[in-house]
Structures are given as C-alpha cells and as structure tokens.
Amino acid sequence: MTHLKITGMTCDSCAEHVKEALERVPGVQSAFVSYAKGTAQLAIEPSTLPDALTAAVAGLGYKATLSDAPPADNRAGLLDKIRGWTGAADKPGGNERPLQVAVIGSGGAAMAAALKAVEQGAHVTLIERGTVGGTCVNIGCVPSKIMIRAAHIAHLRRESPFDSGIAATVPATDRSKLLAQQQARVDELRHAKYEGILDGNPAITVLHGEAHFKDDQSLVVRLNDGSERVVMFDRCLVATGASPAVPPIPGLKESPYWTSTEALVSDTIPKRLAVIGSSVVALELAQAFARLGSQVTILARSTLFFREDPVIGEAVTAAFRAEGIEVLEHTQASQVAHVDGEYVLTTAHGELRADKLLIATGRAPNTHSLALEAAGVVVNAQGAIVIDKGMRTSSPNIYAAGDCTDQPQFVYVAAAAGTRAAINMTGGDVALDLTAMPAVVFTDPQVATVGYSEVDAHHDGIESDSRLLTLDNVPRALANFDTRGFIKLVAEAGSGRLIGVQAVTPEAGELIQTAALAIRARLTVQELADQLFPYLTMVEGLKLCAQTFTKDVxxxxCCAG
Structure with missing residues (x-):
C-alpha cells in the first residue's frame, strides 16, 4: 500500500477529484482519499512511478508527497503487502482509516446496506453492472403494480357490481401511452430513491461494471468502459438479486418467449397470451393482460399456488375463471414451437396456440459469474448463497442479502437484510427474524399470508386449531357487493395464540400487517376478537374470524363487540 500526504484540499469534493485523478494513473488499481486526514492510500502495481502520482495531484492544484511506508518486500506480491497493512495490528475501523465496504449490486438490499454502512462510519464502493436500482424499481414491483392498477381500472369500467346503476363501457386501451406513463414513474423513482441519493453521498463511490472475487478480500471489476480495476475491501456484501428462471422445455430457448421483463415493457397487448407458471409473477401478469384485453390461458404444472394452503389456489382459480381466464391445472408443455409468428404448445391434453408466451416459473439467483469459490462462499443446489440470520456467509468477511440468497424473495426482506448486514459488517450483531413475515400477491382478489398455515404448523410439530370465514360474513364485503374469498386464522391448540393468517380478499394486503403485528405481539384469538376494529373495513374481518372460535358470527x- 502506498501512502501520500496531500495539502490544499478544502472539502470532500476535492478528495473525490483527487481520487479520480489518481485512479487514472497507469498502474493504480484503487485509491482512497480522505479530506479530513489529508491523505491518500493506494493499491498500485509495482511498476507505478511515484512521480506520476504526485504529478496527478499537482495537476489539480494540490501538493502531494510520499509518506513514510514500510520497506517493500520484493518477494511478496502486492496483495500480501496490502494485507499486511490491514492485518491484526491495524484492524479495519480503527483510527487510521474508515472501514472499506464493497457492495455488489444497487437494488433494495444493496442500497439499504450502503446507506447504513456509511451511517456507521464506513466508506462504500458500490458496483453495479446494469441499471442502478435493481429489480424492484426498474423491472419488478413498481412497473408491475402500475400495470396491474391500470388493468384494474380497465376492468371496473368494463364490469363492476354496480353495472345496473352505472353504465358499463368497453374501454379504449392505448398500451403505448400507459407504458409511457409507467416508465416515467419508474424513471422518477429510480432517480429520487437511488441515483440521486448515490450521487449526493461523498462516502459512496459507484463503479459501473461487473465484479467477481479475486479472493476473500478483493474484487476484480470489469468496468463498462472496458478497463479493469481491483477493489480491496475489509467487508463485502453480495446483493446481486435474481433473474427469471427458464424451464428446459424443448424448443423454448429457440423461441422469442417473454419473461416478466419483456412483458412489462411490451407496447402492445397480444390477442392470445399463454402463461406457463402458477405463482406470484405468472398470476399477477396473467390477470393484468386479461383485463387489458388478452385472451389468457394459464398452464399450471400442479394447481395455482400449490405451495400454499389449498383453499388459496381454489379461491384464485374460481376468481380467474369467472373473469374468463382459462386455468389448465396439472398441465405442462412438452414442446414449444414458434411458427409464422404463432406459438404452438404441445401438452398431454392437445395443442395450445397463442400470439405470445410468458414464462414465469420462478427466479434464479445471480451468482454464477461472481467466482464465489475464490472467496470461499458456499451456495446451495440452486446457486443461492447460504447465509445465517445475521447475513453472514461461509467466508468471514463476506455477507449477502436479498434474492441472491436463500431468503424469501421480497424487496422489503432484502432491504431489512441489507441494513442488518451493514450493522454486522461494522461491528454489530443483529439478526433478521422472519417468523412474522407478511407476503402479498397483487391479484384481484389479493392473496396475503403471514406466519403458519395448518400444513406448516403440522410439519413443525405444532398442534393447531383454525377457522375460515367467507366474505359474505364481512360487512365491508357485503357493502361492496364483492364477497369473493375468505379470511383464515390458525391458532396454537391449547393456548389459542394466533400463529398464522391466510386471506384472499380485495385489498388483502391492507389487512395482513395487522395480523403480522398480532402474531408478533403473541395475541390469542380471543384477545384479537376483543380488540376495537372500525366498522365497515375489510380488516374487521380479522376480528370476526377470531370471534368464530367461540361464537356463530x-x-x-353488524358491529357486535
């Protein structure tokens, strides 16, 4: 490690300019410049000329001199010298310099970690190979929910429970204008919540390129401009997310199929859309396209939401079929062909033809190009990074969070994990508790769950008692003339403690957090039944369902307490 003393800097922006100038010098692999200390610390190749370093600084109007440094050991490589500088006698986070944290990715987990690490006094180098912001804001949560909302409005104009008094109409849909509106909001949120924050934080350096591990304390970054840089770190967070998984169906890879990424940016609505998949992404987009005008057929290998309580899949299937969406259960495509602009899917029940094909069968972690084995990081059979509750990997200096790990794939889980990882990387010891993690699927009716289902409780050896309340018993649903779905509570037998809730209702996502807090507070179903809930709200259904453990509601x- 080479040290420079620098005089003349007046602010953190000066230090940033010096850093950029030094890193342009041939042979400089990375530089950290501190305005407060008037120093620069550089990882350089042995052939780098000291005069070139001081000249680069002088060119900006500052003065640089070489500091006293340990004698060079010609037998040791550059990496050994750097590690000597960061050894036991000079632990990261001490008085000499801030902790150096590398973050790979720029999505929910990465941003939360970067900001928390800076708050804890670290300097962060954030590396992003694509568009800043990750999946959620760019190609996931935000654009999909905008499209789903637009489709919901289109559906209500075409059909609602009040058509006898409010004339229904067939909406004229201009997908290109809807897409422009959608993308404008995506761009706005990306700039406000990601790009703008990164640009305004002097303690975060952003590198645009692809990173892979050299060893457990260094990364090689192939920058998008074609150059290469070595980034040394004390701690590193891997937050590279996941990408759509593609099943090995013969003929599929040779066809121009859609994943959710392509579907969300399509400026047209296909006349016929086939969807392979039976869970969150498949069903949200299937219903959205159907409501915007597509004739949709869903191919489900088993049943819809087959990993959840069976009543969930049954309720959503009934709702979809009532809207004219064809749901083919226990159906797989054995062959895909794309001929003359038309898809032909071969199944055991005959051929299915469509204008577009959406593949939504899950997401695979983005870990294969990271050279994790070089850093001693263990992954599972699916390629997901294995972590503990503190987001620690099998390598002591490396942490991971978000969809590239074996955690549930939700952006709020990723962000919470990123924050906790940063705390632990900077000397803390906190864990992420997922025992009361709410989940929402934005179909209509929505699906919302938290805690145990009956099957999960039985699997974990917990004896349970449950009640299911259909929505024709909920005043809000009756007033809406929309009684599709149910609310189900799962309690621990004996104690009566609430341990799980499953709901399929309009706006189920708005009631599930109340259930999560009740579980977190270890309320019994009787205590939940005794709470005050505002009348004519959907969340009152939780109280009514809790009352069914002891009463006939x-x-x-109407509003009996």
Whole structure:
C-alpha cells in the first residue's frame, strides 16, 4: 500500500477529484482519499512511478508527497503487502482509516446496506453492472403494480357490481401511452430513491461494471468502459438479486418467449397470451393482460399456488375463471414451437396456440459469474448463497442479502437484510427474524399470508386449531357487493395464540400487517376478537374470524363487540 500526504484540499469534493485523478494513473488499481486526514492510500502495481502520482495531484492544484511506508518486500506480491497493512495490528475501523465496504449490486438490499454502512462510519464502493436500482424499481414491483392498477381500472369500467346503476363501457386501451406513463414513474423513482441519493453521498463511490472475487478480500471489476480495476475491501456484501428462471422445455430457448421483463415493457397487448407458471409473477401478469384485453390461458404444472394452503389456489382459480381466464391445472408443455409468428404448445391434453408466451416459473439467483469459490462462499443446489440470520456467509468477511440468497424473495426482506448486514459488517450483531413475515400477491382478489398455515404448523410439530370465514360474513364485503374469498386464522391448540393468517380478499394486503403485528405481539384469538376494529373495513374481518372460535358470527349484529 502506498501512502501520500496531500495539502490544499478544502472539502470532500476535492478528495473525490483527487481520487479520480489518481485512479487514472497507469498502474493504480484503487485509491482512497480522505479530506479530513489529508491523505491518500493506494493499491498500485509495482511498476507505478511515484512521480506520476504526485504529478496527478499537482495537476489539480494540490501538493502531494510520499509518506513514510514500510520497506517493500520484493518477494511478496502486492496483495500480501496490502494485507499486511490491514492485518491484526491495524484492524479495519480503527483510527487510521474508515472501514472499506464493497457492495455488489444497487437494488433494495444493496442500497439499504450502503446507506447504513456509511451511517456507521464506513466508506462504500458500490458496483453495479446494469441499471442502478435493481429489480424492484426498474423491472419488478413498481412497473408491475402500475400495470396491474391500470388493468384494474380497465376492468371496473368494463364490469363492476354496480353495472345496473352505472353504465358499463368497453374501454379504449392505448398500451403505448400507459407504458409511457409507467416508465416515467419508474424513471422518477429510480432517480429520487437511488441515483440521486448515490450521487449526493461523498462516502459512496459507484463503479459501473461487473465484479467477481479475486479472493476473500478483493474484487476484480470489469468496468463498462472496458478497463479493469481491483477493489480491496475489509467487508463485502453480495446483493446481486435474481433473474427469471427458464424451464428446459424443448424448443423454448429457440423461441422469442417473454419473461416478466419483456412483458412489462411490451407496447402492445397480444390477442392470445399463454402463461406457463402458477405463482406470484405468472398470476399477477396473467390477470393484468386479461383485463387489458388478452385472451389468457394459464398452464399450471400442479394447481395455482400449490405451495400454499389449498383453499388459496381454489379461491384464485374460481376468481380467474369467472373473469374468463382459462386455468389448465396439472398441465405442462412438452414442446414449444414458434411458427409464422404463432406459438404452438404441445401438452398431454392437445395443442395450445397463442400470439405470445410468458414464462414465469420462478427466479434464479445471480451468482454464477461472481467466482464465489475464490472467496470461499458456499451456495446451495440452486446457486443461492447460504447465509445465517445475521447475513453472514461461509467466508468471514463476506455477507449477502436479498434474492441472491436463500431468503424469501421480497424487496422489503432484502432491504431489512441489507441494513442488518451493514450493522454486522461494522461491528454489530443483529439478526433478521422472519417468523412474522407478511407476503402479498397483487391479484384481484389479493392473496396475503403471514406466519403458519395448518400444513406448516403440522410439519413443525405444532398442534393447531383454525377457522375460515367467507366474505359474505364481512360487512365491508357485503357493502361492496364483492364477497369473493375468505379470511383464515390458525391458532396454537391449547393456548389459542394466533400463529398464522391466510386471506384472499380485495385489498388483502391492507389487512395482513395487522395480523403480522398480532402474531408478533403473541395475541390469542380471543384477545384479537376483543380488540376495537372500525366498522365497515375489510380488516374487521380479522376480528370476526377470531370471534368464530367461540361464537356463530351469523347470530351477531353488524358491529357486535
């Protein structure tokens, strides 16, 4: 490690300019410049000329001199010298310099970690190979929910429970204008919540390129401009997310199929859309396209939401079929062909033809290009990084968070994990507790769950008691003339403690957090039944369902306490 003393800097921006100038010098692999200390620390190749370093600084109007440094050991490589500088006698986070944290990725987990690490006093180098912001804001949560909302509005104009008094109409849909509106909001949020924050934080350096591990304390970054840089770190967070997984169906890879990424930016609505998949992404987009005008057929290998309580899949299937969406259960495509602009899917039940094909069968972690083995990081059979509750990997200096790990793939889980990882990387010891993790699927009706299902409880050896309340018992649903779905509570037998909730209702996502807090507070179903809930709200259904453990709610007045 080479040290420079620098005089003349007046602010953190000066230090940033010096850093950029030094890193342009041939042979400089990385530089950290501190305005407060008036120093620069550089990882350089042995052939780098000291005069070139001081001249680069002088060119900006500052003065640089070489500091006293340990004698060079010609037998040791550059990496050994750098590690000697960061050894036991000079632990990262001490008085000499801030902790150096590398973050690979720029999505929910990465941003949360970067900001928390800076708050804890670290300097962060954030590396992004593509568009800043990751999946959620760019190609996931935000654009999909905008499209789903637009489709919901289109559906209500075409059909609602009040058509006898409010004339229905067939909406004229201009997908290109909807897409422009959608993309404008995506760009706005990306700039406000990601790019603008990164640009305004002097303690975060952003590198645009692809990173892979050299060893457990260094990364090689192939920058998008074609150059290469070595980034040394004390701690590193891998937050590279996941990408759509593609099943090995013969003929599929040779066809121009859609994943969710392509579907969300399509400026047209296909007349016929086939969807392979039976869970969150497949069903959200299938219904959105159907409501915007597509004739949609879903091919489900088993049933819809087959990993959840069976009543969830049954309720959503009934709702979809009522809207004219064809749901083919226990159906797989054995062959895909794309001929003359038309898809031909071969199944055991005959051929299915469509204008577009959406593949939504899950997401695979983005870990294969990271050379994780060079850093001693263990992955599972699916390529996901294995972590503990503190986001630690099998390598002591390396942490991971978000969809590239074996955690549930939700952006709020990723962000919470990133924050906790940063705390632990900077000397803390906190864990992420997922025992009361709410989940929402934005179909209509929505699907929302938290805690145990009956099957999960049985699997973990917990004896349970449950009640299911159909929505024709919920006043809000009756007033809406929309009684599709149910609310189900799962309690621990004996104690009556609430341990799980499953709901399929309009706006189920708005009630599930109340259930999560009740589980977190270890309320019994009787204590939940005794709470005050505002009348004519959907969340009141939780109270009514809790009351069914001891009463027949059909025999109660509208707002009986």
């Amino acid at each position: 059909k025999q109660l007045s």
